[in-house]
Amino acid sequence: MNINFTLISQAIAFSVFIWFTVKFVWPPLLRAIEERQKTIADGLAAGERGRHELELASQRSSDVLKEAKQRASEIILQAEKRATEIVEEAKRTAKEEGDRIITGAKADISHEVFSAKEALRQHAAQLAIAGAEKILRREVDAKAHADILIAIEEDLK
Amino acid sequence: MASGTELTPTSYIDHHLTYLTTQVSEGSFWVLHVDTLITSVILGVISFGFIWLIVRKATPGVPSKSQAFVELAVEFIDNEVKNTFHGNRHVLVAPLALTIFIWVLMMNAMDILPIDIMAWITENVFGLHNWKIVPTTDVNTTFALALSIWFLMIFFNLKVKGFGGWMHELFCTPFGKSPLLWILNLLFNFIEYVSKPLSHSLRLFGNIYAGEIIFLLLGMWAATGVSGTIFGSILGAGWAIFHILIVTLQAFIFMMLTVVYISMAHESH
DSSP states (O other): OOOOOHHHHHHHHHHHHHIIIIIHHHHHHHHHHHHHHHHHHHHHHHHHHHHHHHHHHHHHHHHHHHHHHHHHHHHHHHHHHHHHHHHHHHHHHHHHHHHHHHHHHHHHHHHHHHHHHHHHHHHHHHHHHHHHHHHHHHEEEETTTHHHHHHHHHHHH | OOOOSSOHHHHHHHHHHHOEEOOOSSSSSSSHHHHHHHHHHHHHHHHHHHHHHHTTTTOSOOOHHHHHHHHHHHHHHHHHHHHOOOOOOOTTTHHHHHHHHHHHOOOOOOEEEOOHHHHHHHTTSSSSOOOOOGGGGSHHHHHHHHHHHHHHHHHHHHHHHHHHHHHHHHHHTTTOOOOHHHHHHHHHHHHHHHHHHHHHHHHHHHHHHHHHHHHHHHHHTTTTTTHHHHHHHHHHHHHHHHHHHHHHHHHHHHHHHHHHHHHHHHOOO
């Protein structure tokens, strides 16, 4: 354990190694590490931003979906309303048409009845005249008895 | 152990604690421990060269496995420094801490290599009879590191506080500004400034040296017979495993103390 020149030589070697580390080892490595730290920080920030955007987008999409659902239900409601309206209208039209047909038919029938009655009346009058001619067995002066004939016709009405 | 003399416990330990020396100039100071210097320089060149090769191709993108490994070490040290030192650490303190941690760790780690196998290799492959493989068991190494840091401490004291500011700190802290306390303050600071490099270097030296001595003692036990070999091997393995902790811990402590000392030089009271 004696102090000698080795001390000085070791101190010199030590200073050389310090110089070497300070000059050549530390700076490039530090630069690489710092650059990587920056890259990682940027990446993390970008990830965070992406996450935020995703959140917004999903919120937006759910909003759109909700709106679409609402619209769809509104449309369905309207369609249902419209369908019932159409059915109602069809019913009404059908009823009107039916009524009209019935009315027409009734008018036709009453007309037929009237003309049948008329014809029947004519026949009955002729029959009555013929009957009367036969009963009287004589010439009947149509002119002289016209008032009687008209009275009979009037009665048959 | 191919020593020419008869093998005794004393000669065994002596052999393992003898440096390969060379006389640089006249006088007892001008002796160089060649093994300490060359081993430590080789270790430094290997580790810093390895780191440099990886760092040269460092990308900010996805790192390769080796780059990730280096980054792991660098970020660990950078974090420790950041918690302690509040200036711009990238200029000197953080790279300095990295240098110290890696280098001291590597030098300490030589202690885990089986001491007699390494001695056999240096003797029979390189033809060197004495070669201490662990540079941190040489007090010169730890003092060199601690004194370099001590001078850096003085330098930063002067740079940050100026000469006047430093003198003011030496005379007026920690007890107070009163002129009566000047001598006491100065004495206190003197003790502190002396004890810092001493404790800094001797802590590392003591731990690693003691570890090496224990390996030597276990090696001696292994030479006493079959049971000695068995127990020596088991305990040697256990001690080596425990030593992994000591090696790392001492490198870490040395680094942390460096950062703390230099931070203290930057902060005025």
